[in-house]
Structures are given as C-alpha cells and as structure tokens.
Amino acid sequence: MDEVLSTLSVLNRDIMKELVGDDMEYIKKCELDFIQQAQTIYNQLVSSYKEGDFTKIKDRSHFLKTSSKAIGAEQLSYYLQTLEHNSTETKRNECKVLIVKIGKAIKSVYEEIKRG
Amino acid sequence: MAEANNKMASKHPQVILINDNNEDILGAAAIIAEQVSEFRAIPNANNIGKVVEKFQPPVILFALNTVMESIELYSKLVEEKLVSHNHDAILLCKNKESNIAFRACIKGLFDNYFVYQPLYEKFRLKIIVHNALIKHTVKKYEGITDEQFDIIDEELAELIDKGVECKSALSGSIQDCKNKLGQVVSESSEELTNEDPQKVLENIAKNHLAPMLESLEKELQISLDDMVATMVEKKTLATETRVHNQYQANERNKQLQKTVAKKKKRDEQQKLTEGSKEEAKIEANNEESSAIHLSDGNEPAAIDKPQPEQEEFAGEASEPNLITKQKSILVVEDNDLYREMLVKVLGDANYIVSQADDGLAALKLIKTKRYDCIIMDLFMPKLDGLNTTKHINKTGGDNPVPVIALTGNKRKDLFKKWASMGIKGYIIKPSSKAEILEQVEKCVTPDAT
Numbered sequence: 001m002d003e004v005l006s007t008l009s010v011l012n013r014d015i016m017k018e019l020v021g022d023d024m025e026y027i028k029k030c031e032l033d034f035i036q037q038a039q040t041i042y043n044q045l046v047s048s049y050k051e052g053d054f055t056k057i058k059d060r061s062h063f064l065k066t067s068s069k070a071i072g073a074e075q076l077s078y079y080l081q082t083l084e085h086n087s088t089e090t091k092r093n094e095c096k097v098l099i100v101k102i103g104k105a106i107k108s109v110y111e112e113i114k115r116g
Numbered sequence: 117m118a119e120a121n122n123k124m125a126s127k128h129p130q131v132i133l134i135n136d137n138n139e140d141i142l143g144a145a146a147i148i149a150e151q152v153s154e155f156r157a158i159p160n161a162n163n164i165g166k167v168v169e170k171f172q173p174p175v176i177l178f179a180l181n182t183v184m185e186s187i188e189l190y191s192k193l194v195e196e197k198l199v200s201h202n203h204d205a206i207l208l209c210k211n212k213e214s215n216i217a218f219r220a221c222i223k224g225l226f227d228n229y230f231v232y233q234p235l236y237e238k239f240r241l242k243i244i245v246h247n248a249l250i251k252h253t254v255k256k257y258e259g260i261t262d263e264q265f266d267i268i269d270e271e272l273a274e275l276i277d278k279g280v281e282c283k284s285a286l287s288g289s290i291q292d293c294k295n296k297l298g299q300v301v302s303e304s305s306e307e308l309t310n311e312d313p314q315k316v317l318e319n320i321a322k323n324h325l326a327p328m329l330e331s332l333e334k335e336l337q338i339s340l341d342d343m344v345a346t347m348v349e350k351k352t353l354a355t356e357t358r359v360h361n362q363y364q365a366n367e368r369n370k371q372l373q374k375t376v377a378k379k380k381k382r383d384e385q386q387k388l389t390e391g392s393k394e395e396a397k398i399e400a401n402n403e404e405s406s407a408i409h410l411s412d413g414n415e416p417a418a419i420d421k422p423q424p425e426q427e428e429f430a431g432e433a434s435e436p437n438l439i440t441k442q443k444s445i446l447v448v449e450d451n452d453l454y455r456e457m458l459v460k461v462l463g464d465a466n467y468i469v470s471q472a473d474d475g476l477a478a479l480k481l482i483k484t485k486r487y488d489c490i491i492m493d494l495f496m497p498k499l500d501g502l503n504t505t506k507h508i509n510k511t512g513g514d515n516p517v518p519v520i521a522l523t524g525n526k527r528k529d530l531f532k533k534w535a536s537m538g539i540k541g542y543i544i545k546p547s548s549k550a551e552i553l554e555q556v557e558k559c560v561t562p563d564a565t
Contacts, residue, residue: 018548020457021464033453051142054235062495065524066451070546090234
C-alpha cells in the first residue's frame with residue numbers, strides 16, 4: 001500500500017483543471033464544497049462502523065470516492081477504494097484502520113486547499 | 117433513531133433480543149424495531165430468566181458473545197421451565213460460528229439462526245422474525261408493510277402477486293380433494309365389509325378418484341392459464357408499443373421528406389426570383405447589384421429565415437447542415453458535487469442539461485421529456501443505473517434514449533456485459549472534459565466517428 005501511496009498526491013489540481021477548465025474561482029468553490037461533503041460522509045462512516053453496518057460503509061465510501069477522484073484527492077480516493085473493497089469482504093479491523101486514515105487524509109486535503 | 121430506540125423498549129414485547137453487548141446488536145435491533153412495534157433488546161443479566169418468564173414472548177433471539185454462551189443460557193431457561201410457553205428460539209451468531217449454530221438448529225434446540233457479524237443480510241433477518249410471528253399468530257404483528265419493501269420492477273412485482281394467487285388456488289383445490297378423499301374412505305369402509313373388495317376399489321376409482329383428479333386438473337389449468345394470459349398480455353402490449361413507435365417514426369420520416377422537398381423547391385424559386393431582381397438591378401445600378409450577389413452567395417436564405425416546419429423537425433433532419441438544434445442531456449448521479457461538475461462541463465459546451473440524483477427521479481423526468489442522451493452513474497441508491505437503463509430501453513420502443521454509463525470500473529468484461537444491456541458508451545470517473553464531451557458527441561450524433 002505504501003508504494004502505491006508514494007506515487008499519489010494529496011491534491012492533484014491538474015485533474016480538476018482537466019475536468020472543468022481553468023475557472024479558478026469555480027475550482028475553489030468545488031474544493032470547499034468537497035471538504036464539507038467529506039466531513040459529513042466521514043461521520044457517517046464512523047457511525048456505520050460502530051453499528052457494524054458494512055453495507056453502508058461500502059455505499060458511503062463509494063459515494064465519497066466519486067467526488068474525491070474528481071477533485072484530485074488521490075490519496076484519499078485510494079483509501080476510500082480500499083475501504084470499499086474491505087467492507088465488501090467484511091474485514092472489520094482493516095476497515096477501522098482505513099477509516100482513521102481517511103479522517104487524516106481529509107485533514108491533509110483541507111490543509112492543501114487552505115494553502116491555495 | 118429516537119423512534120427506533122423507543123421501539124427497542126416496548127412494555128409488552130412479543131420479540132426480545134437477549135444480548136451481551138448493546139453496540140454489537142445495534143444494526144440487527146434497528147431492523148427488528150422497524151418491523152415489529154412490540155420489541156425489546158434486553159441485556160443478559162442475572163434476572164434474565166424472570167424477565168423472559170414475565171413477558172413470555174413468542175420470539176426470543178439470543179445474541180450473546182459466543183454461540184456456546186447462547187446455548188448454555190437457553191438450555192438453562194428450558195431446564196428451569198422459564199420458557200414453557202410456545203415460542204421460537206433464534207440464535208444470532210458470528211459467521212465463524214455458523215457451523216455450531218446450524219448444528220444446534222438441526223438437532224432441534226433452536227428453531228433458526230442468523231449470521232449478524234461481521235455482515236448481515238437485513239431481509240433474511242426480517243423473514244426469520246416474520247415467519248416466527250406468523251407461526252405463533254401474534255395479534256399485534258401487522259406484517260411486512262409495502263413501505264418496507266425495496267422498489268423492484270413493477271411487472272416483476274405483479275408476477276409475484278399472480279404466482280401467489282395461483283399457489284393459493286392450487287392449495288385450496290388440494291385441500292378440497294383431501295376432504296373428499298376422507299369422505300370416500302369413511303363411506304367405503306362400510307361397503308368393504310359387505311361387498312367384493314375388487315369391485316369396491318373399481319367403484320372408488322371410477323366414481324370418486326377420476327372425477328376428483330379431473331376437477332383438480334381443471335382448476336390447476338385455470339390458474340395457470342390466468343397467469344400465462346397475464347404474461348402474454350404484457351408481451352403483446354410491449355409489441356404493440358414497438359409497432360406504434362415504428363409507425364410514428366415512419367410518419368415523421370414521410371413528413372420530413374415532404375418538408376425537405378418543399379424547402380428545396382422554395383430555395384430554387386427564391387434563387388430564380390433573386391436572379392430576376394438582380395438582373396433588373398444590374399440594369400439600374402451595377403455596383404449595388406454586385407454587392408447583393410456576393411452576400412447571397414455566402415449565406416443561404418433558408419438558414420437566415422427558417423420556416424416553422426423546419427424547426428419542428430430540426431432534431432431529426434437528414435441534412436444536419438441545414439437545420440441545427442441544441443441537444444438535451446440528462447445527468448443522473450447521486451454525488452451532488454460531481455453531478456454539478458458534469459452539468460457545468462456540458463452546459464459550457466452548449467448542451468441543455470437536466471439532472472437527477474437517482475434512477476427513480478430520472479425515470480420521472482424521462483416520462484415528461486425526450487432527451488438526446490443520458491449520462492448515468494451505475495451505482496446509485498433506490499434504483500441503480502443498470503435497472504434504470506433496462507426501464508428506459510423497455511419503454512423507449514425501437515428508439516430508446518442512448519445511455520452512457522459513469523463508472524469507476526475499468527474491467528472490459530463488464531463493459532461488454534453492460535453493452536449487451538443497452539449501454540451505449542461509458543465514462544470512467546472522473547475523466548477529462550474532452551473525454552466526456554467526446555462520448556456525448558458520439559451518442560447525440562450517431563454518425564460521428
């Protein structure tokens with residue numbers, strides 16, 4: 001996992017530019033909207049884990065993976081994809097570790113956005 | 117959640133869930149609470165026997181830390197005659213202990229078991245509890261309501277209902293036969309003592325069994341005919357819709373050909389008229405007439421002033437250079453942020469864009485408007501992309517709206533499978549603006565290369 005991660009960016013802004021063009025104001029707005037969405041979904045992931053609802057963990061991680069890929073949050077989308085996979089196989093401990101990493105990855109993306 | 121918690125603490129529970137750890141059973145408890153109002157989750161404590169004896173619930177679920185502990189507790193309750201009332205005992209266990217649970221059920225200690233950790237299948241739990249409550253005819257149980265069903269294909273739901281009717285009719289016929297057979301046996305026992313047994317048997321076969329089998333066969337035939345007729349009716353309706361759509365398409369083509377012919381005639385007449393005018397003007401003023409001639413040669417009159425008929429058929433014209441129309445796209449994606457990005461990309465490219473957040477909402481929109489293309493996520497709540505596509509293709513006759521799938525999956529075998537289900541193209545998320553527009557362009561102009 002570490003090898004793959006080392007090739008991925010916290011926030012690759014080229015991806016958004018390729019998707020929506022050079023409208024920096026719009027990109028900034030999307031990034032801030034994304035952070036809000038990510039926080040909400042992260043909280044849902046934590047409660048679903050506590051409830052042992054792995055189906056919901058799979059759904060929610062898939063949901064956030066879509067926008068994190070679009071925004072260029074490469075490391076975060078990698079963790080989400082791994083979580084989606086592990087929740088399908090109901091690997092409880094692995095899911096717990098990944099959810100913690102996802103929380104940290106969201107913070108890193110936020111820091112990167114603040115830096116501009 | 118508050119409502120669910122209240123349900124988990126009913127004063128007169130018909131279903132109880134005995135557990136060691138409240139957090140472990142939250143998911144399962146929420147499912148049962150949604151289904152049964154008289155439900156209580158009870159922690160395993162020293163007084164559990166008294167609690168069970170007091171409530172005498174028809175359904176008792178055991179979710180202790182291990183299957184062994186659940187077996188021990190239930191055996192103790194049985195030994196101490198604290199569960200002497202009619203009930204179903206259901207074992208909730210971890211996947212790794214399912215073999216022990218299975219054995220405990222086969223041996224007859226428990227009535228059923230359900231794997232709830234690490235993953236559970238909620239409808240399986242619902243059917244176990246449902247069957248137990250029906251078996252013990254719990255009056256306060258309202259059964260599974262329509263709201264608790266997930267939405268499925270309407271025709272499939274109808275077919276299930278029809279199957280139920282057929283099964284019910286058949287059960288009734290068999291019961292009638294059994295009743296008649298009982299009557300025959302009692303009548304025949306008297307005859308057997310007085311007459312030749314061979315004759316009595318022949319008599320039974322001829323006068324009782326043969327008519328009974330004939331009647332059973334007829335009733336079965338009626339039920340099956342009814343079911344088959346429903347299926348044929350649906351198939352005929354689908355064929356008629358296809359024929360109707362084909363007829364409409366042919367009519368539109370005829371109308372279009374007429375319009376194009378009229379337009380060509382008008383163009384020719386206009387050129388002739390303008391030619392005559394020009395000649396007259398040349399005579400009057402050479403310079404002025406030459407400027408008009410140049411302008412007319414570069415811009416065909418039909419484009420400057422389109423006729424109403426041409427606008428009406430603009431989207432289907434066989435000569436696209438003559439008439440153009442903005443294409444409309446429907447974006448179906450549950451992630452609002454990504455959906456908005458797609459809408460912007462397409463809007464900037466001059467498409468008219470509508471949006472929906474799941475398959476059901478998309479189907480509602482499709483009923484009210486004809487789109488040139490639909491871009492749809494495959495993995496969505498309520499109604500997923502593949503099932504929505506099936507609906508679109510089923511209702512679209514010979515000319516369904518082309519669907520492009522949004523997916524994070526890069527497996528080629530899946531793409532082939534989706535293509536066989538009517539998906540015309542795919543966009544791998546997130547994709548670039550150029551890739552998205554290329555796919556859409558391919559779909560809205562099928563001749564594009």
